[in-house]
Structures are given as structure tokens and as C-alpha cells.
Amino acid sequence: MPAFAELADGVRRLLAPNPSMMTGPGTNTYLLGKDAIAVIDPGPAIARHTDKIIEKSITSIRWILVTHTHPDHSPGVRALAAATGAEVLGMPAPTGQHQDRTFKADRLLTDGDVLETDEFRLQAVHTPGHASNHLCYLHGQLNWLFTGDHVIDGSTVVIDPPDGNMRDYIASLRRCRSLEVAALAPGHGEIIHDPERVIDWIIEHRLQREAKVLAAMQANPGLTTHELVPLVYKDIDPKLYGWAERSLLAHVLKLQEEGQGS
Ligand SMILES: [Zn+2]
Numbered sequence: 001m002p003a004f005a006e007l008a009d010g011v012r013r014l015l016a017p018n019p020s021m022m023t024g025p026g027t028n029t030y031l032l033g034k035d036a037i038a039v040i041d042p043g044p045a046i047a048r049h050t051d052k053i054i055e056k057s058i059t060s061i062r063w064i065l066v067t068h069t070h071p072d073h074s075p076g077v078r079a080l081a082a083a084t085g086a087e088v089l090g091m092p093a094p095t096g097q098h099q100d101r102t103f104k105a106d107r108l109l110t111d112g113d114v115l116e117t118d119e120f121r122l123q124a125v126h127t128p129g130h131a132s133n134h135l136c137y138l139h140g141q142l143n144w145l146f147t148g149d150h151v152i153d154g155s156t157v158v159i160d161p162p163d164g165n166m167r168d169y170i171a172s173l174r175r176c177r178s179l180e181v182a183a184l185a186p187g188h189g190e191i192i193h194d195p196e197r198v199i200d201w202i203i204e205h206r207l208q209r210e211a212k213v214l215a216a217m218q219a220n221p222g223l224t225t226h227e228l229v230p231l232v233y234k235d236i237d238p239k240l241y242g243w244a245e246r247s248l249l250a251h252v253l254k255l256q257e258e259g260q261g262s
Contacts, residue, residue, distance in 0.1 A: 001025040004056060007191060008142055010034050010119055014052055016043035018072060021240070024155060024188040027072045029053055030146060032139070033119045036062040039086070040137060040146050041187060042076030045102075050079045061086040063115060065122075067148025067187060068131040069093035069100040078102055089115075091126075091133035096163050109135060127176065129169025130157050136176065143182040144191075150176065151199065153189025156206075158243045159250040166206070166250035167257055173203050206251075213251040214260060225249050 005013045016027040027043040037057045042064060043049055053076075054061070061084040066074040069090070081088050088106045093099045111126035121140035127150045128134055137146040149157050150172060159166050176184075177199045184192040192198050209232065216231045217223070223231075225248050233244045 001190065004052075007185070008144075011139075011142065011144075011185075012056060013185075014049070014056055016049045016072075016076075017046060018044050022158075022243075023072050024152070026188070028185070028187055028189075029076075030185060031057055032122065033062075033117055035059060035119060036117050038063040038065060038115060038117075038120075038122060039080065040065045041067055041073045041148065042080045044072055045075040045079060047079065050076055050083065053080060054083060060084065062117075064088045065109075065115075065135075065137060066090035066103065067136065067146070067150070068134040069103045070098060070131060070149065071100050073148065073187060074100045074103045078104075091135060094132050094163050098160065099163070125176070125179070127172035129165055129172045130159060132163050132165070132168075134172075138179065138181065144185050145176060145179060145181040145183075145195070146185045147176070148187040151184050151192070151195075151202065152186045153192055155188070156202065158246055160243075160246040161250050161253055164246070164250055166210075166247075166254040169250075170203060170206060173199055177203075209247075210251045210255065213248060214255060217252070217255075225252060 001015055003015050007013055010033050012031040014029045019026045029043050030040040032038040039061055064077055064080055064086045077088055089109050090105050093103045109124045113124045115122045123138040125136040125138055127136045130149045134150055136150055159169050181195050184195045212232045216228050225245050229241050229245050229248055
């Protein structure tokens with residue numbers, strides 16, 4: 001993936017230098033607008049990435065938005081806000097592990113809130129599931145949805161309870177599906193130009209996985225989630241079993257909430 005790309009008129013993408021098994025090529029930072037800039041997800045706190053955001057913004061940054069407060073998406077906010085004086089927007093970080101506790105919003109967003117300039121209209125869409133405070137942003141002119149970690153390119157995301165919730169995740173996917181957007185701009189990977197096909201695939205894939213979880217639980221009563229992982233995730237690298245166990249637990253909790261499983 002290129003480190004910098006012009007994706008559409010007034011939409012630019014910078015790739016943060018944090019590639020890993022969990023982040024793929026790295027975290028995408030999006031710059032919207034030309035006269036007044038909105039930055040979506042400044043990424044991790046890496047000085048050379050923050051410098052690049054300022055350099056590529058050309059004009060002044062008015063807003064800094066986050067999709068959620070995981071460590072690969074929001075810690076870069078602090079230095080960028082300090083350097084630019086831009087207003088920071090998002091939902092507060094929940095308590096618990098794997099949260100960026102440095103995140104402080106100047107203005108809290110809720111579902112349906114709109115930011116508008118002469119160039120673009122951006123609407124916050126609350127999409128809990130991967131994280132309880134996850135927001136997607138709908139760009140009205142392009143009809144693109146900036147999806148953070150709700151939908152990423154080429155991979156599935158971890159649903160890590162208790163902040164991650166599989167029932168919410170699938171409900172949020174269905175909601176995004178109903179928006180009938182033209183493209184998804186994910187937090188990791190390339191633009192997705194066939195959103196409905198990809199969202200349908202993710203929902204189907206999750207429900208198939210859930211059916212495997214239920215079948216494995218019924219065939220092997222009393223097994224722990226740790227013991228169930230190799231039975232349910234035969235198709236993945238054992239190095240990922242730790243994360244798979246979190247998603248498996250999310251499926252078990254969903255089944256329990258729905259009165260299935262035990
Ligand atoms: Zn995340």
C-alpha cells in the first residue's frame with residue numbers, strides 16, 4: 001500500500017508506519033477537505049506520522065475525529081491537537097484493557113451528529129461491536145463510509161468482550177448495509193468498492209463461525225473456550241489462537257444472550 005494516496009477530490013489517505021499482524025499494512029489516517037481539514041484517526045503516537053499529517057494537510061486542521069480509542073487509532077490525537085489547536089471529537093474511551101486512556105474529546109459525538117463545511121458533510125454513525133464507542137463517518141457528497149475497525153479490508157476484526165460485543169457487531173453491520181453507500185474507507189487496507197457484497201460476506205462468515213461454535217459446544221459439553229478454539233478455528237494460524245479465543249467468547253456470550261448454548 002502506498003504511504004500517501006489521493007483517493008477522491010478532497011480525500012487523502014496517509015498510512016501510519018505501524019504494520020503488524022493485527023494492523024495489516026498499518027493504520028489509515030484520512031484527511032478530508034481542502035479549505036478546512038477534518039482528520040479521521042491520527043493513528044498511534046509516532047512523531048513522524050503526526051508531522052506527515054500536518055505537512056499533507058496543506059491548510060489548517062479544524063477537526064480531529066476518531067473512530068474509536070484502540071491504541072492503533074487514537075493516541076496520535078494528543079500531539080496533533082497540541083500542534084494545530086484543532087477540535088477533538090469522538091466518544092469517550094471506555095474502561096478496560098486495550099484502550100487509549102490518553103484520549104480526551106473537546107466535543108463528544110453521538111449517533112447522527114453532523115459536521116459540515118462548504119466542501120463536505122460528515123455524519124457520525126454509532127457502530128458498537130468491535131468497540132462500544134465505535135463511530136463510522138458517512139461522507140454525504142461521496143456517499144462513502146469511513147469504517148475504522150468496524151469493517152477492514154481483507155480480514156476480519158477481533159471482537160473482544162466485554163467491550164466488544166458480537167450481537168452489537170452484527171446489528172451494526174446490518175445498519176451499515178442499509179445505508180447503501182458507494183464505498184467503504186476502512187481503518188486498515190484499501191478502499192472497498194463493493195460494500196454490500198463485503199458486508200454480506202462478513203455477516204455470513206460470522207454466523208457460520210457461530211454455528212461451528214454451537215456445534216462444538218454441543219458435541220463437547222464442558223470444554224472451556226480455550227479448548228474449543230482449535231476445534232472451531234481450524235482454518236487460522238495457531239499464533240492467532242489467543243485473539244480467536246476472544247472472538248469465540250463473544251460468540252458464546254451472544255448465544256447465551258439469545259438463549260442458546262449454556
Ligand atoms: Zn480497533
